[in-house]
Amino acid sequence: MLKRFWLWLGRLLGKLLLTLIVLGLIGWGIGEGYYAWKFSGPVSTQEEIAADEAALTRLIIEDAVRIVEQHRDNTRVLRDAHAKAHGCVRAEVQVLDDLDESLRQGVFAEPGHTWQAWMRLSNGNAYPQFDRARDARGMAIKLLDVPGEKLMKNPLHAGDQDFVMFNNTAFFVRDVAEYRSNFAAQADGKKVLAFFPSWDPRTWEIRHLFIALKTLAPAPETPVATTYNSIAPFKLGSLNIKYRVVPAPQNCPPYELPEQNTDLPNFLRNALYQQLSLDRAPACFELQVQKQNAQYYMPIEDTSVEWSEKISPFESVARITVPAKDFDSREQNLFCDNLSFNPWHALAEHRPIGGINRLRKSVYEAVSAYRHQRNAHVVAPAPAGVGLGPVTSNRTAELSD
Numbered sequence: 001m002l003k004r005f006w007l008w009l010g011r012l013l014g015k016l017l018l019t020l021i022v023l024g025l026i027g028w029g030i031g032e033g034y035y036a037w038k039f040s041g042p043v044s045t046q047e048e049i050a051a052d053e054a055a056l057t058r059l060i061i062e063d064a065v066r067i068v069e070q071h072r073d074n075t076r077v078l079r080d081a082h083a084k085a086h087g088c089v090r091a092e093v094q095v096l097d098d099l100d101e102s103l104r105q106g107v108f109a110e111p112g113h114t115w116q117a118w119m120r121l122s123n124g125n126a127y128p129q130f131d132r133a134r135d136a137r138g139m140a141i142k143l144l145d146v147p148g149e150k151l152m153k154n155p156l157h158a159g160d161q162d163f164v165m166f167n168n169t170a171f172f173v174r175d176v177a178e179y180r181s182n183f184a185a186q187a188d189g190k191k192v193l194a195f196f197p198s199w200d201p202r203t204w205e206i207r208h209l210f211i212a213l214k215t216l217a218p219a220p221e222t223p224v225a226t227t228y229n230s231i232a233p234f235k236l237g238s239l240n241i242k243y244r245v246v247p248a249p250q251n252c253p254p255y256e257l258p259e260q261n262t263d264l265p266n267f268l269r270n271a272l273y274q275q276l277s278l279d280r281a282p283a284c285f286e287l288q289v290q291k292q293n294a295q296y297y298m299p300i301e302d303t304s305v306e307w308s309e310k311i312s313p314f315e316s317v318a319r320i321t322v323p324a325k326d327f328d329s330r331e332q333n334l335f336c337d338n339l340s341f342n343p344w345h346a347l348a349e350h351r352p353i354g355g356i357n358r359l360r361k362s363v364y365e366a367v368s369a370y371r372h373q374r375n376a377h378v379v380a381p382a383p384a385g386v387g388l389g390p391v392t393s394n395r396t397a398e399l400s401d
């Protein structure tokens with residue numbers, strides 16, 4: 001009797017599992033078919049600005065400043081995003097000698113030229129947490145002493161050309177309107193419901209929920225072993241491009257990082273320290289760009305869509321070297337905290353494009369200004385003989401290797 005019951009239960013569970021698998025496959029097939037149809041080109045090469053974008057941007061800034069204040073620790077106001085740094089390190093960015101003519105634009109105009117830069121490596125979360133927590137990892141690069149007029153007229157950033165990235169390939173919202181509704185819901189603690197704004201299934205953003213879940217990934221073994229993407233598009237002269245930074249250990253002397261204790265809260269900083277400061281081994285990357293091919297679905301106004309590498313592969317434009325150094329001093333960490341990166345610290349040849357980038361312009365500026373003001377950051381002269389661009393509130397701390 002009992003045996004027959006177990007057999008019956010087993011058959012029932014088996015059928016249930018089979019039904020679920022078949023339904024899953026059908027759903028997946030429908031999804032693939034739908035997106036293949038929806039995400040087919042051609043697309044516009046121009047920006048398209050929604051009428052309500054400016055008003056939504058103002059509301060987002062108010063929310064962002066509120067969040068910064070919520071996450072304020074006892075002593076300092078941190079960034080609204082990417083609050084925890086693994087370190088700020090000096091880097092050299094050298095334009096490739098044989099760079100293709102079409103890519104010789106802006107800071108890449110002169111093959112072989114080497115730019116001095118700061119690189120800040122971070123976790124994406126709004127407040128510092130253990131590195132083993134699932135999260136995005138950020139890389140921000142600031143080329144220094146770049147001549148030419150910048151898109152933002154702030155004299156403190158007159159010499160800056162910034163590249164701001166994190167290590168997923170797509171953003172979890174498409175545009176400013178979706179960012180506003182998602183951000184507002186998340187601020188109310190609705191992490192998953194943020195992707196289901198109403199009962200109407202047409203408003204559900206299941207694909208974006210999956211992107212958000214994928215963005216919150218386990219940590220790499222070191223911050224120098226993951227690829228960082230611009231995700232949003234930019235100009236490169238007359239081209240529309242996305243850019244990324246990929247690890248290029250082949251450009252550096254061979255080095256193997258000893259296994260790190262990933263239970264330690266700051267093991268990503270430890271890994272960086274082990275390589276650059278203890279083992280005195282440099283880290284190498286390449287900066288690459290991907291051109292928009294508007295015949296295919298490579299939109300400007302939707303950051304949730306990755307541009308296909310099969311259609312338009314990334315091409316290297318510069319080598320990045322992070323020399324061996326001591327970087328983990330109190331002064332340099334404070335300096336790092338006081339840096340401000342903004343994709344709009346840029347030459348016109350590198351102008352950020354698309355709604356999410358337009359939004360970032362004022363949000364980064366507002367949050368940076370707010371935290372500097374709240375931290376009563378004093379503008380002091382840079383140490384004598386530093387020679388790394390204009391004396392700014394950003395460059396008051398230790399700047400040596």
Ligand code: HEM
Nearest residue numbers: 079080081082120138139140165166231232341363367368
């Ligand atoms: C393409 C998508 C995005 C990428 C790749 C990105 C990446 C980053 C990175 C790496 C940082 C840290 C910079 C540093 O080290 O100082 C950062 C900071 C920040 N991000 Fe984003 N982000 C994106 C979109 C956004 C959006 C849509 C918003 C809000 C509208 C936003 C708001 C901020 C803010 C407020 C900061 C801190 C700015 C400061 O206080 O200096 N980000 N972002």
